[in-house]
Amino acid sequence: MKSNLIQRWKTLFAIAWPLIIANSFWNLQLTIDRIFLGEYSTESLGAAMAVMGVFWVPMALLQQTSAYITTFVAQYFGSKQDHMIGPALWQSIYISIIGGLLFLLLMYIAEPLFSWMNHSPTLQDLEIRYFKTLCYTALPTALVAAVSGFFTGLGNTKTVIGINAVGLLVNAILDYFVISGRHGIPAYGIEGAGIATAIASYVSAAWGAVLILQAKFRKKYSIMNTYAWSFALAKRFLRYGLPSGLQWSLEGLAFTAFLILIGRFENGEAALASSGIAVTIMMLSVLPCLGVAQAVMVLVGQHLGNKKPELAEEASWSGVQLSAMYMLLMAASFVLAPHFYITWFKNESNLGLWTEVQAITPYLLMFVSIFTLFDSLNLNFSFALKGAGDTRFVSLMALIIPWPLMVIPTFLIRGQQGAVYWSWGFASLFVITQALIFYGRFLGGKWKHMSVIQ
DSSP states (O other), rough: HHHHHHHHHHHHHHHHHHHHHHHHHHHHHEEEHHHHHHHHHHHHHHHHHHHHHHHHHHHHHHHHHHHHHHHHHHHHTTOOGGGHHHHHHHHHHHHHHHHHHGGGGGGGHHHHHHHHHHHHHHHHHHHHHHHHHHGHHHHHHHHHHHHHHHHHTOOTTTHHHHHHHHHHHHHHHHHOOOOOOOOTOOOOHHHHHHHHHHHHHHHHHHHHHHTTTHHHHHHHOSSOOOOSHHHHHHHHHHHHHHHHHHHHHHHHHHHHHHHHHTSSTTTTTHHHHHHHHHHHHHHHHHHHHHHHHHHHHHHHHHHHHHHHHHHHHHHHHHHHHHHHOOOOOOOHHHHHOHHHHGGGGGOOOTTTHHHHHHHHHHHHHHHHHHHHHHHHHHHHHHHHHHHHHHHHHHHHHHHSSSSIIIIHHHHHHTTTTTTHHHHHHHHHHHHHHHHHHHHHHHHOOOGGGGOOOO
């Protein structure tokens, strides 16, 4: 029994560890942006956090819809329908291109949108400039998601490391030069962070295209002779992929509203900067669990494609077990050594603001320890459901749960003393509730009889 459990962990981890590294690269890229921005100015750090919240809502819809090719590839691979993998991939690529071009239209609403948020004039100016620059990253980011989803669905996750590593390296180098200005290059500040991210995303997309067009993939999965648009296949892809993207988008929308409200507290700049640090650390810590959850989705898709739901269930529980063990260790570090993380963002150019941020953040990390532990369960159960095709239920929960448990309570206590602590308590309540609901859906077993392929 024990040997079987260890073998299941090994099987899952063989797929997961490259995704863990790749996800860590992606989040490390964001962290590097924020570290350089924090060095440039604390106000830029707070503005970047607010913008990423707004930007992530439509970006998550596009990126995660494109990335749902993972499930299609996994189920086709498991059912030995290799000839259908190429056509499915092309539908994801076309949807990525269309969505990426439409994304540029959002630049025209940047000024009224960030004015409505009613942050300080300094923050508004920074937010508008950063958002407009980030809009250029949508198209290549979606393409990277599609290409990475192809390799992930096959279980060839090591390739995804290279795609993300290229983006991380280019972004870090450009951040060093263009944010604060070095070696004769002007300081572009927060716009420099957006420029660096955009260029890095295009380089990653180009490298992904090179990898996917290798002869072994072109031949086996009919990559180059199945590029025609298929209305029926695209419709089916959107039927399942769009709700998957909506889950991320809807949760992002709720969390963005949550951060906007925090920015309107009496101590808004300090509360927002502290929350930005907490969210950055939270994302950095939980993304390995995302890698495990993605591996769960792959195995669930492959096993269901091969008509073996009992193996899909075993893979799901293995993901839960691995994630929980890791996240308990990380949660302990947030509580016992918070200043280890806080010093990453130290900036004393505005000493009064930094002193306040430094005082608030350790308490927020206590909430983050709870949040991340339950979010690891949330990720594994929801990805298991999505690997089967149960995406509508997942997106429905993302629509109805966070607002009454997190956003509305934060609005109601916005004028109270210690509001930032209460708000993070509500955020923790939300993620605990969501994890329990997905757990119940998983135990119900309906997902075992689902499929996204014909």
